[in-house]
Amino acid sequence: xxxxxxxxxxxxxxxxxxxxxxxxxxxxxxxxxxxxxxxxxxxxxxxxxxxxxxxxxxxxxxxxxxxxxxxxxxxxxxxxxxxxxxxxxxxxxxxxxxxxxxxxxxxxxxxxxxxxxxxxxxxxxxxxxxxxxxxxxx
Amino acid sequence: xxxxxxxxxxxxxxxxxxxxxxxxxxxxxxxxxxxxxxxxxxxxxxxxxxxxxxxxxxxxxxxxxxxxxxxxxxxxxxxxxxxxxxxxxxxxxxxxxxxxxxxxxxxxxxxxxxxxxxxxxxxxxxxxxxxxxxxxxx
Amino acid sequence: xxxxxxxxxxxxxxxxxxxxxxxxxxxxxxxxxxxxxxxxxxxxxxxxxxxxxxxxxxxxxxxxxxxxxxxxxxxxxxxxxxxxxxxxxxxxxxxxxxxxxxxxxxxxxxxxxxxxxxxxxxxxxxxxxxxxxxxxxx
Numbered sequence: 001x002x003x004x005x006x007x008x009x010x011x012x013x014x015x016x017x018x019x020x021x022x023x024x025x026x027x028x029x030x031x032x033x034x035x036x037x038x039x040x041x042x043x044x045x046x047x048x049x050x051x052x053x054x055x056x057x058x059x060x061x062x063x064x065x066x067x068x069x070x071x072x073x074x075x076x077x078x079x080x081x082x083x084x085x086x087x088x089x090x091x092x093x094x095x096x097x098x099x100x101x102x103x104x105x106x107x108x109x110x111x112x113x114x115x116x117x118x119x120x121x122x123x124x125x126x127x128x129x130x131x132x133x134x135x136x137x138x
Numbered sequence: 139x140x141x142x143x144x145x146x147x148x149x150x151x152x153x154x155x156x157x158x159x160x161x162x163x164x165x166x167x168x169x170x171x172x173x174x175x176x177x178x179x180x181x182x183x184x185x186x187x188x189x190x191x192x193x194x195x196x197x198x199x200x201x202x203x204x205x206x207x208x209x210x211x212x213x214x215x216x217x218x219x220x221x222x223x224x225x226x227x228x229x230x231x232x233x234x235x236x237x238x239x240x241x242x243x244x245x246x247x248x249x250x251x252x253x254x255x256x257x258x259x260x261x262x263x264x265x266x267x268x269x270x271x272x273x274x275x276x
Numbered sequence: 277x278x279x280x281x282x283x284x285x286x287x288x289x290x291x292x293x294x295x296x297x298x299x300x301x302x303x304x305x306x307x308x309x310x311x312x313x314x315x316x317x318x319x320x321x322x323x324x325x326x327x328x329x330x331x332x333x334x335x336x337x338x339x340x341x342x343x344x345x346x347x348x349x350x351x352x353x354x355x356x357x358x359x360x361x362x363x364x365x366x367x368x369x370x371x372x373x374x375x376x377x378x379x380x381x382x383x384x385x386x387x388x389x390x391x392x393x394x395x396x397x398x399x400x401x402x403x404x405x406x407x408x409x410x411x412x413x414x
Contacts, residue, residue, distance in 0.1 A: 001142055004277055008146045008284045019215040022230065070248045070272055072212050072230050074348050077295040092298065092348050094232075094370075096248060098273050106275065110346045110372060134346055135374045137382065139280055146284045157353040160368065208386045208410055210350050210368050232370075234386060236411050244413065 007082040013124050014078055014117060018091050022071035028064070030056050037126045038118065044130040066107070067099040076115075087124075089115040110134040141220040148225070151262050152216055152255060156229050160209035166202070168194050175264045176256065182268040204245070205237040214253075225262075227253040248272040283358040289400050290354055290393060294367050298347035304340070306332050313402045314394065320406040342383070343375040352391075363400075365391040386410040 001009070017036060024032040034056055037043075041052040050058070074092035093111040116128040139147070155174060162170040172194055175181075179190040188196070212230035231249040254266040277285070293312060300308040310332055313319075317328040326334070350368035369387040392404040 001140075002277075002281075004281055004285060005140075005142055005146075008281075008288060009142060011288055012146060012149055015213055016215060019213055022212070023215065023228070068272065070230065070232075072210075072232055072348075074298070075213055075291055075295055075351055077292060077299065090299070092346065094346075094348055094372075096232075096273065098248075110374075134344065135372065139278075143278075143280055143284075147280060150284060150287055153351055154353060157351055160350070161353065161366070206410065208368065208370075210348075210370055213351055234370075234411065236386075 003082040007080065010080060010087070010119075010124070011078055014080075014087060014089060015076060017117065017124055017126070018073055018076055018089065018113070018115070022073055022093075025071050026069050028059075030060050033059075035125075037129075038120065041126055042128050044128070046131065046133065066097040069098065070096040072096070085119040087117050089113070089117060091115070105138055107136055107138045109136045145218065145220040148218060148257075148262070149216055152218075152225060152227060153214060155255065155262055155264070156211055156214055156227065156251070156253070160211055160231075163209050164207050166197075168198050171197075173263075175267075176258065179264055180266050182266070184269065184271065204235040207236065208234040210234070223257040225255050227251070227255060229253070243276055245274055245276045247274045279358040283356065286356060286363070286395075286400070287354055290356075290363060290365060291352060293393065293400055293402070294349055294352055294365065294389070294391070298349055298369075301347050302345050304335075306336050309335075311401075313405075314396065317402055318404050320404070322407065322409065342373040345374065346372040348372070361395040363393050365389070365393060367391070381414055383412055383414045385412045 021033065021036050024036065034052065037052050039052065042049055043052060043055045047058065072094050076089040076091040078087055078089050080087035091113040093113060095109045095111055097107040097109070099106065112132040112134060114130040114132070115126050117124050118127045159171065159174050162174065172190065175190050177190065180187055181190060181193045185196065210232050214227040214229040216225055216227050218225035229251040231251060233247045233249055235245040235247070237244065250270040250272060252268040252270070253264045255262050256265045297309065297312050300312065310328065313328050315328065318325055319328060319331045323334065348370050352365040352367040354363055354365050356363035367389040369389060371385045371387055373383040373385070375382065388408040388410060390406040390408070391402050393400050394403045
């Protein structure tokens with residue numbers, strides 16, 4: 001496989017990686033979510049920075065404020081040198097949170113995901129994610 | 139063309155297929171829509187499952203409840219073995235329905251399209267679509 | 277590089293081009309925005325048709341009505357003959373305008389970007405953009 005072909009194959013793998021994240025998050029399937037990160041990954045999100053395990057534990061044990069979510073993602077803007085094993089992704093997301101159990105309201109959030117990804121053993125996963133909440137409407 | 143190159147060419151063709159669907163739906167161009175499905179396709183949507191012809195007839199003869207629509211799609215998550223002639227697509231969509239003739243209100247729907255697609259005579263089309271409405275806000 | 281491989285590399289470059297536009301617009305970085313167009317480009321937008329320089333000057337000198345924006349884009353539908361140096365893009369966009377300084381309200385716009393792009397000196401840029409506002413909700 002040439003470097004050029006490897007490059008487009010890698011872009012497709014990275015695009016699928018963030019789409020899989022959306023589906024795991026919306027299904028609240030935290031085992032599927034864990035598969036998308038390297039075990040030593042760090043997530044810097046709404047709760048500050050934490051290692052992957054802590055982050056997932058917190059998701060698993062925190063009662064969901066909303067009945068369901070839908071993570072709609074734009075195409076990631078990818079910085080990748082052809083042939084490299086690391087890349088940076090910048091993904092726009094609009095996250096719909098729906099039908100709160102507590103007060104019946106909805107929330108829509110404008111997010112931006114900044115991911116550092118790495119290929120290990122032939123497989124791309126996230127090693128660091130920083131999320132930025134740009135706006136929220138209720 | 140190698141299997142790897144065929145794979146990325148197929149992903150691009152499938153991506154364009156769902157984008158063409160959005161444009162045909164928003165233009166209410168049901169002939170253009172028909173071109174995206176195999177003649178024996180089945181659509182399992184808001185009205186239950188029906189063959190393509192019945193589904194299109196119903197679209198053609200039902201007065202539109204809204205003046206215009208905009209089908210915004212996320213990138214499809216595609217399951218495709220390199221070289222295969224069948225694939226599965228899972229596409230997130232936010233559908234805006236605007237300016238109702240009846241009551242002036244708008245509706246926004248969170249949808250998910252599950253497509254089984256097949257290449258026949260070198261051309262990818264949908265042979266089965268199942269749609270899932272996840273939420274609607276008015 | 278074969279024509280088929282060139283084709284998918286070009287699609288990736290064009291996809292990144294429109295994603296870079298979203299980021300430049302949201303950062304109000306008009307120098308970064310200028311880099312995405314050929315110097316002789318024309319933009320036919322909300323203010324009518326104008327050359328790139330006039331358009332950018334107007335953006336630079338017009339006080340922003342909103343505090344921030346988020347341009348979320350669907351995947352562009354690309355018309356490109358393998359090996360060609362020109363292409364047409366049709367991109368759906370939902371543009372969120374937020375936290376108006378004037379009246380505190382938000383606006384969401386359904387847009388469609390029609391871009392004619394050209395490769396010069398090995399680099400794709402926009403030579404003509406026509407924007408269509410399909411709807412706006414406040």
